[in-house]
Amino acid sequence: MTVAAAPSLAPTSQTVSGQVNAALTATSAISASNFTGAPTYSISPALPAGLSLNTGTGEISGTPTASQSATTHTLTATSGAQTATASISLTVAAQ
Numbered sequence: 001m002t003v004a005a006a007p008s009l010a011p012t013s014q015t016v017s018g019q020v021n022a023a024l025t026a027t028s029a030i031s032a033s034n035f036t037g038a039p040t041y042s043i044s045p046a047l048p049a050g051l052s053l054n055t056g057t058g059e060i061s062g063t064p065t066a067s068q069s070a071t072t073h074t075l076t077a078t079s080g081a082q083t084a085t086a087s088i089s090l091t092v093a094a095q
Contacts (some may be wrong), residue, residue: 009058009077009086016060019093023063024051027088030058030071032077039077039084047073048092060088067094 010031018024031070032039044046058075070091077084 005077007032007077007079007082007084008035008087009033009075009084011072011086012022013087015089017091017093018064020064020067020095023093024061026059026061028059030073030075030077030086032084034056035077035082035084039082042076042078043073043088044076045071047090058086060078060090064092066092068092 011028014027016027023080041053043053047053047060048064048066048068051060051062053060068091070089073090074086075086075088
């Protein structure tokens with residue numbers, strides 16, 4: 001009997017810091033493993049204004065227009081019934 005490995009994301013956690021009105025360096029590329037199809041990504045809670053999530057790659061980029069204290073966001077990859085998550089700690093400092 002063969003047991004398939006569970007879907008996973010790597011890295012499983014990232015810490016990202018940015019500043020209001022300064023372009024955020026894109027988060028590290030997310031590597032999805034053991035999905036039967038290409039996953040799509042979502043994030044919760046919502047990102048600060050000016051930042052966006054690439055639903056095809058899981059990368060966060062943009063220029064934040066509002067500050068945010070350290071907040072842990074959960075990145076979820078989904079393909080059919082398969083899911084995997086990673087956490088991203090995001091801080092956006094005021095100018």
